[in-house]
Amino acid sequence: MQFLTSSERNVLLDLLQQRDGEIDVRGQECDCHLVFEALHLLADGMPERLYAIIHHQGRRDHLQANAGNTFLMVQKIAESGAMACG
Structure with a gap:
């Protein structure tokens, strides 16, 4: 399932690669x-922190993104794990 825009996804992929070197x-x-x-690797399990990492410059970075949907999905995954989208 994909709910992130390509720009949001690329931010996470780049940061995870810098941090860990390997991405699941x-x-x-x-x-x-x-x-x-x-x-867990970038935001200490805090959905608000991860959202701020992705959208650190507000809508200017991700013009195609639905920021509300992104935040709700991040929150849902924080509460229920990766299978929350399944």
Whole structure:
């Protein structure tokens, strides 16, 4: 399932690659796994922090994004894990 725009996805992929070097292959196919991994490696499990990382400059970075939907999905994944989207 993909709910992130390509620009949002690229931010997470780049940051995870810088941080860890390896990205879980499931995260490249499913945004839920990508967000789950990013929540724990980049944001200490805090959905608000991950959202701020993705949208650190507001809408200017991700013009095509539905920021409200992104935040709700990040929150849902934080509460229920990567299978929340399934």
